[in-house]
Amino acid sequence: MTDRRLTPANTRVALAGYARQGQSEVLAKPASVRVPVADLRAAPDGVRDRQVLWGDGFDVLERRDGWAFGVARRDGYVGYVAEADLGPNMTPTHLISVRATHLYPTDDFKSEVVASLSFGARIRVVDERRKFMEIEGGFFVPKPHIRPIERPFSDPITVAQLFFGTPYLWGGNSAFGIDCSGLVQAAFLACGLDCPGDSDMQMSMGAPASAPYRRGDLLFWKGHVALCVDDEVLIHANAHHMAVAYEPILRAIARIEAQGDGPVTAHRRM
Known part of the structure; x- marks a missing residue:
């Protein structure tokens, strides 16, 4: 018996190699999460199965009625996220390495906070300032709050x-x-x-x-x-x-x- 959580198919579409009768075979279209936290649901407007974070890769198999059906790249979990929570595919360079941090519109900690990011959120650094890193999208993150992707924790x-x-x-x-x-x-x-x-x-x-x-x-x-x-x-x-x-x-x-x-x-x- 297949596990729907790990099967990249719904009643209409399936990832190439998984299609059965009545399903159209499709190729995944890479995207990335562009909100701090997005619910990954079992069905459109259904219950939350899991969540994906800012910068997580999401391979889209279908976009329909405001929902994107696809696969969370970090672990292969399949489900639906709100289409508005996704943006263009992004290759992250760093992750948030403290419990939580803030996104700022400028490299000034007194500026108005744009959003808060959780530990594990993924970002792409594009420039370095004295106390901040500028990330893709024009936001700024405090330097002490990030860690290069290629330098994982050990424990x-x-x-x-x-x-x-x-x-x-x-x-x-x-x-x-x-x-x-x-x-x-x-x-x-x-x-x-x-x-x-x-x-x-x-x-x-x-x-x-x-x-x-x-x-x-x-x-x-x-x-x-x-x-x-x-x-x-x-x-x-x-x-x-x-x-x-x-x-x-x-x-x-x-x-x-x-x-x-x-x-x-x-x-x-x-």
Whole structure:
């Protein structure tokens, strides 16, 4: 059975090589996200599956009635985004490397903020000023808030900890709202490691492991995932705290089972 989240086809069109009867075979047309955060939906006006960030590549298969159907380039997730949230394809040079930053219209921190960008947003630097970098589009970002794409982080846990206190948001992928699998994906992608978007997909990462727990281990429950900070503490985005929070591992295991969500279903070591 095919997984619609990873199948580049709808009832009308399909990426070349995926077409079935009644579907037109099309080539992807590269675009990039041009808003701070865009919802990636299962259907036009449907529920949010995930989110894509400023500068993320999005390969469009169809534009129809104000919606673009296509594939998120970072992980192959398929869905619909508002057509207005996309712009021309952009090759990023840097990413936002702090929890969040601001876009300014000039290289002056006293100027009116244009927008806020989340950790992981991708930008293309076109010029350097004393304290700012000018990016494609004529906006400015503080130099200390960016990192070259070719210089990834080395520790996913360090990245996850940047999100401490971020509000919980089902399907969220940004510093303005994030869920359990979004946190894991942000942490691993920033380290240059492939990572799918949902927790059931992430269970294929790494290798089976058992206690004692180690930094960087992943613990899974039905519909949930957490990262081990060390042998006693984990960090996860969760609806109990409604935020990204630390929690003792054994306490979290007991609490989650007591609230009716079952035992740990997998322990994976990267």
